[in-house]
Amino acid sequence: xxxxxxxxxxxxxxxxxxxxxxxxxxxxxxxxxxxxxxxxxxxxxxxxxxxxxxxxxxxxxxxxxxxxxxxxxxxxxxxxxxxxxxxxxxxxxxxxxxxxxxxxxxxxxxxxxxxxxxxxxxxxxxxxxxxxxxxxxxxxxxxxxxxxxxxxxxxxxxxxxxxxxxxxxxxxxxxxxxxxxxxxxxxxxxxxxxxxxxxxxxxxxxxxxxxxxxxxxxxx
Amino acid sequence: xxxxxxxxxxxxxxxxxxxxxxxxxxxxxxxxxxxxxxxxxxxxxxxxxxxxxxxxxxxxxxxxxxxxxxxxxxxxxxxxxxxxxxxxxxxxxxxxxxxxxxxxxxxxxxxxxxxxxxxxxxxxxxxxxxxxxxx
Numbered sequence: 001x002x003x004x005x006x007x008x009x010x011x012x013x014x015x016x017x018x019x020x021x022x023x024x025x026x027x028x029x030x031x032x033x034x035x036x037x038x039x040x041x042x043x044x045x046x047x048x049x050x051x052x053x054x055x056x057x058x059x060x061x062x063x064x065x066x067x068x069x070x071x072x073x074x075x076x077x078x079x080x081x082x083x084x085x086x087x088x089x090x091x092x093x094x095x096x097x098x099x100x101x102x103x104x105x106x107x108x109x110x111x112x113x114x115x116x117x118x119x120x121x122x123x124x125x126x127x128x129x130x131x132x133x134x135x136x137x138x139x140x141x142x143x144x145x146x147x148x149x150x151x152x153x154x155x156x157x158x159x160x161x162x163x164x165x166x167x168x169x170x171x172x173x174x175x176x177x178x179x180x181x182x183x184x185x186x187x188x189x190x191x192x193x194x195x196x197x198x199x200x201x202x203x204x205x206x207x208x209x210x211x212x213x214x215x216x217x218x219x220x
Numbered sequence: 221x222x223x224x225x226x227x228x229x230x231x232x233x234x235x236x237x238x239x240x241x242x243x244x245x246x247x248x249x250x251x252x253x254x255x256x257x258x259x260x261x262x263x264x265x266x267x268x269x270x271x272x273x274x275x276x277x278x279x280x281x282x283x284x285x286x287x288x289x290x291x292x293x294x295x296x297x298x299x300x301x302x303x304x305x306x307x308x309x310x311x312x313x314x315x316x317x318x319x320x321x322x323x324x325x326x327x328x329x330x331x332x333x334x335x336x337x338x339x340x341x342x343x344x345x346x347x348x349x350x351x352x353x354x355x
C-alpha cells in the first residue's frame with residue numbers, strides 16, 4: 001500500500017516507522033524544515049518538506065495513486081483540510097484524521113472523513129483504566145454503531161453480589177458478554193450466573209445505556 | 221440580517237462596521253481580545269472572545285439564528301473548517317470564507333462553500349493597473 005502521512009511530529013514519525021516495518025510504501029509530508037530534516041536523517045529519504053494541505057504539494061508526491069492518507073499534525077483544522085483535499089482532488093480511497101479536540105469528532109464525520117482518531121479520548125480511557133475507583137471503564141468503541149465494549153468491576157460491597165444475572169434490571173441495548181473471575185477460566189454468562197465480588201464483566205452497550213448498566217451491575 | 225464574523229483583523233473589523241451601518245446585527249469573534257481595538261469606537265454589535273472552530277463558541281455567538289457567517293482569520297484551514305461547520309452543522313444559509321490559496325479555494329467552491337481568494341483578486345487588480353495605458 002502507498003500511504004501518505006501528513007505531519008512528521010512524534011505521531012507521524014512512529015506511525016511511518018511502523019508502516020515501513022510492515023512493508024508499506026510510506027511518504028511523510030512535513031511543513032517545518034527543521035523537523036523534516038530530522039525525520040529524513042533518521043528514516044531516510046521518505047520525508048518531503050511541504051504543506052500537506054496544498055494541492056500542488058500533494059500532486060508532486062503522487063497522491064492520486066495513494067491508497068490512504070493519514071493526517072496527524074497537531075492542528076485539527078489542518079488534518080481536516082489535508083483529508084478533504086486528498087479525497088476530493090485526488091480520490092484517495094481512505095482518509096484518516098487525528099483530532100485533539102473531542103468535540104470535533106462529529107464534525108469530521110459529517111464532513112466525510114473516513115476514520116477519526118481521537119487522541120485525547122484515547123489517553124483519557126487509558127488513564128481511566130488505571131484509576132481503581134472507576135467501576136466502568138471503556139475498552140473500545142465500535143465504530144459508527146454507537147456501541148462500545150466496556151468493563152464493569154463488581155465492587156466488594158455491591159448489593160448485587162450473590163444474585164443471578166436474570167434478577168438484575170439491565171438496560172436494553174446492553175449485552176453481558178464475558179465474566180472474568182480471579183484464577184478461573186472466563187465464562188460466558190447466562191441468566192443463572194451468580195455475581196461474585198470482584199467479577200470483571202465485559203459487556204457491549206450503547207453509549208446512552210452505559211450509566212444504567214453500571215448502576216444495574218453494581219447496585220449503586 | 222444577523223451576521224457572524226470570525227476574525228477581527230483589518231478586514232473583519234471594517235466589514236463589521238460597514239454591515240452595522242447598513243442596519244445589520246453583527247457578532248464578531250476573535251481568540252485575542254486585543255484584536256477588538258480595530259473595531260470602530262461606536263461599534264454596537266457583539267465582540268466575543270473565542271475560537272471560531274469550536275461549536276460551543278459559535279453557538280454562543282448566535283450561529284443558530286444567523287443568516288450569514290463569514291470566516292476571515294489568517295488561517296485558510298481554520299476558515300474552511302469554520303465555514304463548513306456553519307453550513308453543514310448549523311445550516312446557516314450563507315457561509316462565506318476567505319482562502320488565500322487559489323487551488324484550495326477552487327476545491328471548496330466546488331464543495332458548496334462561498335469562497336473568495338484575495339490572492340487571485342489582488343494579483344488581477346495589480347495586473348490591470350500596470351497594463352492599463354492612460355493613467
